[in-house]
Amino acid sequence: xxxxxxxxxxxxxxxxxxxxxxxxxxxxxxxxxxxxxxxxxxxxxxxxxxxxxxxxxxxxxxxxxxxxxxxxxxxxxxxxxxxxxxxxxxxxxxxxxxxxxxxxxxxxxxxxxxxxxxxxxxxxxxxxxxxxxxxxxxxxxxxxxxxxxxxxxxxxxxxxxxxxxxxxxxxxxxxxxxxxxxxxxxxxxxxxxxxxxxxxxxxxxxxxxxxxxxxxxxxxxxxxxxxxxxxxxxxxxxxxxxxxxxxxxxxxxxxxxxxxxxxxxxxxxxxxxxxxxxxxxxxxxxxxxxxxxxxxxxxxxxxxxxxxxxxxxxxxxxxxxxxxxxxxxxxxxxxxxxxxxxxxxxxxxxxxxxxxxxxxxxxxxxxxxxxxxxxxxxxxxxxxxxxxxxxxxxxxxxxxxxxxxxxxxxxxxxxxxxxxxxxxxxxxxxxxxx
Amino acid sequence: xxxxxxxxxxxxxxxxxxxxxxxxxxxxxxxxxxxxxxxxxxxxxxxxxxxxxxxxxxxxxxxxxxxxxxxxxxxxxxxxxxxxxxxxxxxxxxxxxxxxxxxxxxxxxxxxxxxxxxxxxxxxxxxxxxxxxxxxxxxxxxxxxxxxxxxxxxxxxxxxxxxxxxxxxxxxxxxxxxxxxxxxxxxxxxxxxxxxxxxxxxxxxxxxxxxxxxxxxxxxxxxxxxxxxxxxxxxxxx
Numbered sequence: 001x002x003x004x005x006x007x008x009x010x011x012x013x014x015x016x017x018x019x020x021x022x023x024x025x026x027x028x029x030x031x032x033x034x035x036x037x038x039x040x041x042x043x044x045x046x047x048x049x050x051x052x053x054x055x056x057x058x059x060x061x062x063x064x065x066x067x068x069x070x071x072x073x074x075x076x077x078x079x080x081x082x083x084x085x086x087x088x089x090x091x092x093x094x095x096x097x098x099x100x101x102x103x104x105x106x107x108x109x110x111x112x113x114x115x116x117x118x119x120x121x122x123x124x125x126x127x128x129x130x131x132x133x134x135x136x137x138x139x140x141x142x143x144x145x146x147x148x149x150x151x152x153x154x155x156x157x158x159x160x161x162x163x164x165x166x167x168x169x170x171x172x173x174x175x176x177x178x179x180x181x182x183x184x185x186x187x188x189x190x191x192x193x194x195x196x197x198x199x200x201x202x203x204x205x206x207x208x209x210x211x212x213x214x215x216x217x218x219x220x221x222x223x224x225x226x227x228x229x230x231x232x233x234x235x236x237x238x239x240x241x242x243x244x245x246x247x248x249x250x251x252x253x254x255x256x257x258x259x260x261x262x263x264x265x266x267x268x269x270x271x272x273x274x275x276x277x278x279x280x281x282x283x284x285x286x287x288x289x290x291x292x293x294x295x296x297x298x299x300x301x302x303x304x305x306x307x308x309x310x311x312x313x314x315x316x317x318x319x320x321x322x323x324x325x326x327x328x329x330x331x332x333x334x335x336x337x338x339x340x341x342x343x344x345x346x347x348x349x350x351x352x353x354x355x356x357x358x359x360x361x362x363x364x365x366x367x368x369x370x371x372x373x374x375x376x377x378x379x380x381x382x383x384x385x386x387x388x389x390x391x392x393x394x395x396x397x398x399x400x401x402x403x404x405x406x407x408x409x410x411x412x413x414x415x416x417x418x419x420x421x422x423x424x425x426x427x428x429x430x431x432x433x434x
Numbered sequence: 435x436x437x438x439x440x441x442x443x444x445x446x447x448x449x450x451x452x453x454x455x456x457x458x459x460x461x462x463x464x465x466x467x468x469x470x471x472x473x474x475x476x477x478x479x480x481x482x483x484x485x486x487x488x489x490x491x492x493x494x495x496x497x498x499x500x501x502x503x504x505x506x507x508x509x510x511x512x513x514x515x516x517x518x519x520x521x522x523x524x525x526x527x528x529x530x531x532x533x534x535x536x537x538x539x540x541x542x543x544x545x546x547x548x549x550x551x552x553x554x555x556x557x558x559x560x561x562x563x564x565x566x567x568x569x570x571x572x573x574x575x576x577x578x579x580x581x582x583x584x585x586x587x588x589x590x591x592x593x594x595x596x597x598x599x600x601x602x603x604x605x606x607x608x609x610x611x612x613x614x615x616x617x618x619x620x621x622x623x624x625x626x627x628x629x630x631x632x633x634x635x636x637x638x639x640x641x642x643x644x645x646x647x648x649x650x651x652x653x654x655x656x657x658x659x660x661x662x663x664x665x666x667x668x669x670x671x672x
Contacts, residue, residue, distance in 0.1 A: 205499065208582040210573040223571035223588065224627060230568075230592060231625045237612060 278314035283324045283348075285334040287312055453524045455553045456606060460521040463552050468602050471503060472510045472518050482515055487525045490516060491533070497541035500590065501577030502602025511577050513545060514601060520549045534563070540572045544590055548601065551594045557609045558619050564591050569626045 007013065016024065139147065212219070251259060280286075293308065316322070324332050331339060338344035347353065372380045450459045461469060472478050481493060494516055501511040510518075520530075533546035547564055554560050570587040577583075593600050595608070614620040625631055 203581060205575070205582070208575045208584045210499075210575040210584065212572045219571055219573075223569075223586070224630070226571075226586070226588060227568070227625055227627050228631070231627065231631060234611070234623065241612070 277311045280313045281316070281323075283332055283334050284314070455521070455524065456555055460524055460553060461518065463521060463606065464518060464603055467508070468503065468510070468514070469518070471508050472515050475510050475515060477510070477512050478515045478518070481512070482519045485519055485523070487523060487529050490519060490523070491542070494533070494542040494545050495539045497539075497545070499575035499577050499582075500541065500544055500585075500601065502600075504577045504579055508602075510602070513541070513548075516545055517548050517552075517601075520545070521553065524553070531563075534567070540570070540574065540587055543567065543570070544574065544587060547591055547594060551600075551605055551608075552603070557614060560608060561595065561611060561614065561620060564595060565623060567591050 018024065251262075254262070289308065321327065321336070332348070333339060333344060453460070455463065464472070485493065493512075497513055497516065499511065500513045502514055503510050530546050530549060533542050534550070536542050547567065550560060550563055554563075568588045568591055570591075572587050574585045574587060574590060575582060576585045576590075590600075594605065595611075598605060611620065611623065615622050
């Protein structure tokens with residue numbers, strides 16, 4: 001069961017800052033257990049924090065982070081700041097100290113008030129820029145007297161031992177740190193570029209071997225092969241160019257008819273290829289393949305090639321209406337998703353947009369009959385047959401066909417020339433600004 | 435030359451007063467994203483600060499692979515960083531030729547070749563300087579975007595002369611060799627295979643396609659007549 005926390009958060013309680021003029025309030029003492037755990041984590045968390053790239057990320061033989069904690073090789077001691085405090089013995093501490101070795105705070109035999117309070121202090125004093133100050137507790141006169149007798153005996157007994165102990169501890173710590181540092185240096189040197197190259201484990205450099213002279217003959221032969229390929233490639237390039245020139249020359253020397261014959265052959269070949277393809281359905285939407293993946297010279301996979309070059313003419317997909325010619329004109333759009341939307345354009349195809357006579361003059365008018373049958377009566381041309389025919393019918397009616405109905409149906413007569421109109425005529429009464 | 439911790443001074447497009455290569459700041463031969471990756475990399479920051487030609491030589495001798503950028507984050511290889519540094523320093527021609535001539539360190543040679551291809555403006559010089567090294571058949575490790583590959587010095591130089599993009603850089607345009615030959619600025623290439631060329635050719639035409647197989651070169655072959663003989667001689671005689 002997680003430790004009950006009155007603050008309802010897992011964040012550790014941060015030490016309150018010093019604000020001048022305000023009384024200092026110690027952080028809540030009931031947070032002991034969680035704080036002690038956090039202490040330990042904090043300490044371990046802080047040690048590996050400065051992760052400069054110069055240092056290899058591998059595990060070292062000696063665990064630096066544990067260095068501070070391993071000094072008494074006895075029970076794990078989550079209170080390194082306390083060791084720094086050698087010499088600073090408060091009244092409460094001295095009572096704890098027996099046999100020189102610092103005891104485990106969670107030792108159940110230490111059930112003194114002082115010990116408990118000292119625990120509390122220790123935990124509360126565990127901020128890293130270590131204020132090594134232990135808060136002195138108040139001990140009443142009576143208890144002081146008691147303590148004094150017990151502590152003097154213990155201290156006199158263990159003074160030398162204690163100092164020896166602290167010395168030993170210090171030396172060990174220094175040794176371990178030094179060792180760790182040396183190992184780091186050695187590793188950094190040996191690793192060389194590993195400093196900045198973090199994925200040396202994932203992608204080992206030894207995957208490829210570049211030592212030479214393993215098999216000189218094989219290497220020489222391989223080189224010769226490569227050189228040969230290069231030479232051949234150069235030659236092929238020259239030959240290609242010469243062939244092209246040759247071809248150009250040849251075509252020039254052919255007569256015109258022969259050229260046309262060759263062109264026709266080539267075109268029919270192309271068309272043959274095209275005929276193999278399907279035919280686009282009526283108003284089929286045109287899907288462009290996209291230009292991004294189009295150049296796939298290195299594409300060797302058959303499936304991929306097939307997919308890239310497939311022909312979509314006449315292809316139906318699931319939801320598509322079979323034949324759009326049965327739909328009303330409003331629904332005859334290529335992209336059915338635009339139906340009903342403002343984005344739908346009225347544009348259908350180029351032929352529908354053609355306002356000229358080109359489409360009709362090409363003979364379609366004659367093949368399909370008159371072009372004005374499907375159009376409402378009000379929009380038909382006046383003569384009904386004039387331009388519905390091939391429009392090239394000059395000659396007979398000239399422009400007169402249309403004008404036979406309506407007001408201007410009288411034929412034009414000759415323009416009357418007045419006498420005395422020698423050179424000017426209409427120009428006579430022109431304003432002159434010379 | 436004042437060295438700044440990052441190359442931003444030299445990268446600043448305004449007011450660049452140093453030597454021009456191909457008419458512009460030499461660092462602009464690398465593309466902007468590649469430049470950014472290089473300048474932000476640890477190798478550049480730690481190892482390439484304040485290098486001159488001599489110390490760069492030391493760094494280059496420690497190189498152990500070529501490559502452009504690799505990985506998802508497009509990290510630059512030390513090869514690329516050093517090439518960038520060379521562009522920043524713009525060393526003299528003699529220094530570069532000295533690098534190129536070093537037999538002992540193949541990666542240094544390849545680095546110099548890369549620099550030559552990038553920075554030298556006269557096509558004939560580039561071809562003339564780099565082609566002799568097509569005989570160097572040593573192996574090179576190449577770091578690709580995902581993983582490693584094996585290549586050879588001559589293969590790499592061939593790529594430099596022919597391809598348009600090598601090692602995360604678009605190489606500046608160079609006239610193809612045929613064009614230069616047509617203009618008589620260059621002699622056609624005399625392959626180092628020399629006399630063995632015809633033999634090898636003859637063998638290959640008689641046998642089936644033998645891609646990737648190691649060819650054993652026999653002694654002079656007698657009685658092998660083939661159509662291409664005349665043209666071969668033309669090419670080799672040059």
